[in-house]
Amino acid sequence: MGRTKGDGARSKSRPSSSSLAASLLPQGSTPVGFGGYMGCSRVDSTEDSPPFLDIDSEVAQHLKRLARKDPTTKLKALASLSQLFQQKTAKEIIPIIPQWAFEYKKLLLDYNREVRRATHDTLTNLVGVVGRDVAPYLKSLMGPWWFSQFDSAYEVSQAAKRSFQAAFPAQDKRLDVLILYTSEIFRYIEENLKLTPQSMSDKNVASDELEEMHKQVVSSSLLALATLLDVVVTAQSERPVSETESKRASKAKTVAISCAENLLSTHKLFLEFLKSQSSAIRSATYSVMRSLIKNIPHAIKETDMIHLADAILGAFRETDPSCHSSMWDVILLFSRKFPESWSSLKIKKSALSKFWHFLRNGCFGSQQVSYPALVLFLDVVPAQAVEAQKFLLEVFVNLWAGRSLSYSSQLDRLALFKAIKECFLFSLKNTDRYSDAADSYRFQQTLTDQILLKLLWHEYLFSVSSKNQESVFSSMDFSSGGIQPSHQASRQLNVKVTEGYVLDLGKCIVEILLDIFFLEPNLLLQFCSTFQETCLGVFQETDSSIENGEGVTEFLSVVNQQAVRKGETWPLVYLVGPTLLKSFPLIRTLDSPNAVRFMVAAVSIFSPRKIIQEIFCIEPEGRQFLHVFKETFIPWCLQANSPTTSMRLDLLLSLLDDEYLAEQWASIIMHATNLEELKSADGIVNSDCLSLLTILIEKARTRTSNRSTVQVPYAAHWHHHLLDSAAVSVVQAFPPFGTSNVSYMRYVKNT
Known part of the structure; x- marks a missing residue:
C-alpha cells in the first residue's frame, strides 16, 4: 500500500508497537511489550463532507483537489496547503480544520504511501500554527491520528508521530490526550475491524489494491489496539499524578478494559485473524493477544482456554520470520500466565511436534529473534508437563x-x-x-x-x-x-x-567449560577425561598428516584466548596438565607429529616451567626444571632421522626459559656437537648429525628475530665456542664439502 503497485514486506527499520507505547510513558517507567510491528493505514468514517463556508477560496480549491484520484494532484495540493498553513495565522486556519479533518481521514486510505506521508507533513504545519486551538476537533481526529502512527510504511508512521509530537511536545501531554480520548480511539479501531475490502471505497479501485489496503488497515488497527491497551492500563500505575488526573486515568483504564473485553468477545479471541494469509495481520494478532493476556487475563473464559492454548502454543507452525518476535511474546507470556494450559496431552503433543519442526528448520530464518527466546521458553514450560x-x-x-x-x-x-x-x-x-x-x-x-x-x-x-x-x-x-x-x-x-564456524563452536565449548568449572567442577572432569582419551587416540597416529591432530591443538588455542589470557588456571590444572602427565610416556616412545605439535602449543601457552612441573610433578624451583630439561628433553629432541625431528627441535627451543637460557643453550650445543658422533675416526662427518645441528641453529636464529622484544644478551647467547669447533671439524672433513656442510658453515658464520 503506497508503492506504485503496492507495498511489499515491512521495513526492517520500522519501530515496534511496544517501542511507541514505551515512548508515551514517563521516563523511568517500564516499557511495554517484547517486540512486534507497526501497522497499516486507516479508513474513513461515513460522515459527510462539511460545506466550504468561511474558508479562503485558494485553500478551498486545494482541499477539493485532495478528493481527486490522481496521487500527483494530491501531492501538489498537499504541498500547497503546507505552504499556505505556514503563511497564515491561527485565526485564519481554525475555520479550515473541520474540512481538513474530513479530508485527512480519507487520505489515510490512499494507496500511495507518499500521499499518506505528505498528509502528516501537512498536519504538522497545521498544528504548529493553531496549537491548542486544535483541541475542539480532537474527538474526531484522535482515532485516525493514533492509528496512523502504525502505518506499515516506516516513513509514514514517522511522519504521523512527528505531527503528534508537534501538537503535544511534552510526553505527559501525549499520554493525557490518549487517556482523554480512549473511548473515541477504541470506537474508531472497532469500526476498522468490521470493514471488508468492498466497503472501503466507493470509487473504482482495483480489487488487488482494495485487498492490500484492507490487510493493512486491519493489521494497523490491531497494533493500535494492542499498544493503546498497554499504554492506558499501564499509565495509571507508572507515573505520579494528581487526584484529578488519577481519576481520569482510572476512568480511561475502565473504558479500555471494557472495550477490550467487548472486542475479545466480538472477534472470538481474535483466532480468525491468525488464519489470515497476511503475515502483517498474523503478527499484529499475536501482539493483540499478548496485550489482552497481560492486561485483561480475567476476560478469558475457562471454556475458551483450550482453543486459545491450541492457537498460541501451536503458533510454531508460523513460517514467516517477520511474525516470530510477536509470536514469541505471546507464547512466553501465555505459558507464564496459564501454565496449566500445558496439561492437555493433545495440545502438548501438537505444540511440541510443531516446535521440533520449527527448530529443525532453523526457525525459518528468524535465528536472531528466536534463538535468544529458547532459554526463556525452557523456563516457562512446566516441568511436570514434560x-x-x-x-x-x-x-x-x-x-x-x-x-x-x-x-x-x-x-x-x-x-x-x-x-x-x-x-x-x-x-x-x-x-x-x-x-x-x-x-x-x-x-x-x-x-x-x-x-x-x-x-x-x-x-x-x-x-x-x-x-x-x-x-x-x-x-x-x-x-x-x-x-x-x-x-x-x-x-x-x-x-x-x-x-569462522569452527572458531565460534570452539568458543562456545570453552565458555560452557568456564561456567561448569564454577557450577560443578566434577562435570568439568567429565569433559577432561574425554579430552584425554581423544588426545591419546590422536597421539598414537604416527602418520605425518596434521588433519587428525589439528582439532586438539586448535582447541588449545581457543582455550588460551577465552580462558588462559583472562587469568583462568583450570585449563592447565584440569585439562592440559593431566593429559600430558598421562600421555608423555607414550609420546616419548612414539614418533607422533600430532603429539609433539600439541606439546609445542601447550608450552607456548602455559610456559616451559609450568608444563614440565605438571608432567613430572616437580617443584617450581629452577634446578629441578633444568635437570629434567637436560636429562629428558635434550636427548629425546636431538634424535636425528625422524619425521618429527623438526617439530621436536621446535619443542626443545620452546622449553628455553629466559632465566636459564645460557645454561640450557650450552647444554643443547654440547649434546649436538659431540665430536664422537659428529665425526668418525676416519674423518668423515656424519651428515645427519650436521643437518640436525644446522636446522637447530637456523630455528634458534629465527626464534630470536621473531621475538617482539629482543635483548642483546639474549641474542648473544646463541653463539657458542663449540659451534666453532664443529666448524673446524667440517673444514677438515673428508671427502670435501657436501650440501649439509655448506649450510652449516653459512649459519655459523652469521651466528
Missing part, C-alpha cells in the same frame, strides 16, 4: 539439526551458539526442577555426556578435520538411549564448514 530428560535432549537435537541454516551468517551462528550455551547451562542449573535431589547430579552427568561431549565436542573435532570441505557435516542418531554421534557424514548442498 518428560524431563527426553524433552531437554530433543530440544538440543532438533536445534542442532537446524544448525546448517546458520552457517552462512556470523550473526546467526553467534545466536545459535549463545542459545546452545544458555539452554545447556539452564538445564544444568535446574535439574532439580526435573528430578529429585538424589538424581540431580546423575542428570547433570547425562546432559554433559549427551550435549557437551556427543554433540558439541564431536562436532568440533569433525569440523576441524572437514574444514572448508564443501557440504560435509557430522551427523547423529537419536533414540530412547540418547544421542549417538554417527561416523557417517551428512551432505548438504551449497553449504561449507568455514573456519
